[in-house]
Amino acid sequence: MDKMIIHGGVALKGKVALSGSKNAALPIIMASVLTADPVIIGNVPRLRDVRTAVDLLVRLGVQARWIGEHELELRAREITSHEAPYELVKTMRASFVALGPLLARTGRARVSTPGGCAIGARPVNLHIAGIRALGARIQLRNGYVEARAPHLCGARVWLDSPSVGATENIMMAAVLAKGTTLIENAAREPEVQDLARMLAAMGARIEGVGTHVIEIGGVERLHGTQHRVIPDRIEAGSLMVAAAITGGDLTIEDAPADQLGAVVEKLRETGVEISTHGGGLRVTANAPLRPVELRTLPYPGFPTDLQAQMMALLTQSSGTSVITETIFENRFMHALELLRMGADIVMKGPTAVVRGPSHLSGAPVMATDLRASMSLILAGLAADNETEVSRVYHLDRGYEALDAKLRSVGARIDRVPA
Numbered sequence: 001m002d003k004m005i006i007h008g009g010v011a012l013k014g015k016v017a018l019s020g021s022k023n024a025a026l027p028i029i030m031a032s033v034l035t036a037d038p039v040i041i042g043n044v045p046r047l048r049d050v051r052t053a054v055d056l057l058v059r060l061g062v063q064a065r066w067i068g069e070h071e072l073e074l075r076a077r078e079i080t081s082h083e084a085p086y087e088l089v090k091t092m093r094a095s096f097v098a099l100g101p102l103l104a105r106t107g108r109a110r111v112s113t114p115g116g117c118a119i120g121a122r123p124v125n126l127h128i129a130g131i132r133a134l135g136a137r138i139q140l141r142n143g144y145v146e147a148r149a150p151h152l153c154g155a156r157v158w159l160d161s162p163s164v165g166a167t168e169n170i171m172m173a174a175v176l177a178k179g180t181t182l183i184e185n186a187a188r189e190p191e192v193q194d195l196a197r198m199l200a201a202m203g204a205r206i207e208g209v210g211t212h213v214i215e216i217g218g219v220e221r222l223h224g225t226q227h228r229v230i231p232d233r234i235e236a237g238s239l240m241v242a243a244a245i246t247g248g249d250l251t252i253e254d255a256p257a258d259q260l261g262a263v264v265e266k267l268r269e270t271g272v273e274i275s276t277h278g279g280g281l282r283v284t285a286n287a288p289l290r291p292v293e294l295r296t297l298p299y300p301g302f303p304t305d306l307q308a309q310m311m312a313l314l315t316q317s318s319g320t321s322v323i324t325e326t327i328f329e330n331r332f333m334h335a336l337e338l339l340r341m342g343a344d345i346v347m348k349g350p351t352a353v354v355r356g357p358s359h360l361s362g363a364p365v366m367a368t369d370l371r372a373s374m375s376l377i378l379a380g381l382a383a384d385n386e387t388e389v390s391r392v393y394h395l396d397r398g399y400e401a402l403d404a405k406l407r408s409v410g411a412r413i414d415r416v417p418a
Ligand code: UD1
Pocket: 022, 023, 024, 026, 093, 094, 120, 121, 122, 123, 124, 125, 126, 127, 128, 161, 162, 163, 164, 165, 166, 187, 191, 304, 305, 327, 328, 329
């Protein structure tokens, strides 16, 4: 298994470009199942999770072809299998959003349930309840959700919590249903909005996207389209923290400032300067960092996917910071590794108290999930000596060419193949 070796202590300076959003690309790739026409998707990040999604589609009978470094052509002329197997869903939970489009296109689907996850239970009850409300007969058998629905019908669906995946799954099931579907308490994340734009470009009738109520008027058929995936706001936020934690000066090109409001506010509270610069954001850190209180929330609140990175940063603030994780119940695994590097963090239930500034010293550390691995890279950038992050495959799920990007702005980071 590859490792990343980091020699910290360099202030990162320069410009860095973002890749396309992983969390937008995955459901958008699945949406290709909804039409027999070709769809062309641009700005697709070359990530392990994207490869898993494409592998899944190929198994369903979809023709997939990279027609450019970041451009993917998909054609689901005929669906030859209805099954998303366990071995793919267990490596990537987002495979579960194949359920909605498969069912809508063919009237049946057999999708493995994802099982446990390093950051929390992450059940799929809301996905299932929503799709059932549209008239599907659903059985749970042998670890699989087996769904049949010769005709999906529009319905009113209330989500107990604004789940991103459930909103996407139900939206994709509803676009070809008969009649109107209302998803209430829907997720408002920019990635849900990007999927809705793609579906609208395919001929779907969707209103209210970006609000708590999404209304979908079912249509008979969808057609092919071209779509460009939005830039990755989580990668942007991670790089902003990289500038902050190294006392650097980074311009993050094309950073979607309008989607990063809560992140910009929190970073400013720590004393980091942030300004809009061309089409992106410039992050300059040259004063001592201040502590903050932080609570993860559904969009537009502070994203849980940047909590681990912020924890690494707050180990460098002078004073006591408090982080409350409200989305996932077990998302502090990175804290245990940060402790090994010299951080002072006390966890109690959903809250972590971070006292700083701590002198971080390089250590061999192990990534437990995608965002946790990024927080360890960030800590390594601020640590003295050598930090060795193992289980880099977690990083490959969501950060494209991260070591090369960091090296281009001065970081001393190398990937060591197994
Ligand atoms: C998506 C993102 C992930 C991000 C998360 C929250 C993708 C591929 N992944 O994950 O990076 O961290 O949103 O912003 O887009 N829940 C239920 N029942 C359900 C579904 C969800 O109880 O049926 C709970 C989950 O356990 C969790 C919360 O709702 O506590 C939020 O999960 P959800 O928004 O569904 O996250 P994902 O779509 O899995």
